[in-house]
Amino acid sequence: MADLLATGLAWMHGRRALHMVSPASYRRAGAESTTAIEATQTQVRYQRLPPDGAPVDVRACDFLVGTAWVSEAPQPGDRIEVEDRVFEVTPLGDEPCWRWTDSSHLTRRIHTREV
Numbered sequence: 767m768a769d770l771l772a773t774g775l776a777w778m779h780g781r782r783a784l785h786m787v788s789p790a791s792y793r794r795a796g797a798e799s800t801t802a803i804e805a806t807q808t809q810v811r812y813q814r815l816p817p818d819g820a821p822v823d824v825r826a827c828d829f830l831v832g833t834a835w836v837s838e839a840p841q842p843g844d845r846i847e848v849e850d851r852v853f854e855v856t857p858l859g860d861e862p863c864w865r866w867t868d869s870s871h872l873t874r875r876i877h878t879r880e881v
Contacts, residue, residue: 772870775868775869775870775872776870776872779832779870779872779873782806782830782873783804783832786806787804787805787806788804788805788806788807788848789802789803789804789848790802790803790804790805790829790846790847790848791803791846791847791848792831792835792836792844792845792846792847793844793845793846793847794841794844795841795842795843795844795845796843800847801835801836803831803835803836803846804831804832804835805829805830805831805835805846805848806829806830806831807827807828807829807848808827808828808829808830809825809826809827809828810825810826810827810828810858810877811823811824811825811826812824812826812858812859814859824859826856826858826877826878826879827853827878827879827880828858828875828876828877828878829846829853829875829876829878830867830873830874830875830876831873831874831876832872832873832874833871833872833873833874836874836876839864839874840855840863840864840874840876841855841863842854842855842856842857842863843855845881846876846878851880852880852881853878853879853880853881854878854879854880854881855876855877855878856877856878856879857877858877861877863876863877864876864877
């Protein structure tokens with residue numbers, strides 16, 4: 767019997783790649799050249815509690831990018847360029863700068879901030 771969950775995840779990732787992506791460029795930190803990618807841009811809101819105790823609302827931008835486009839793990843300082851906007855890869859709170867979207871490891875969720 768086929769793995770229904772894996773089949774469903776592959777179908778879902780295929781639909782995202784067909785209908786929910788925009789062209790962008792990916793630049794490794796310190797590199798001069800960029801790589802053309804397709805990404806889904808999302809907005810993220812979270813609350814951070816700094817040492818002084820006053821909660822701060824933070825808005826960030828995540829990009830969903832298939833491993834076919836960015837095969838190596840993103841690093842802080844990498845940049846994603848969409849139209850005339852530039853986003854820098856950065857950790858989100860206590861999380862690293864990226865994580866898998868699910869157990870299929872087909873798509874990375876890359877945390878960024880606009881620079």
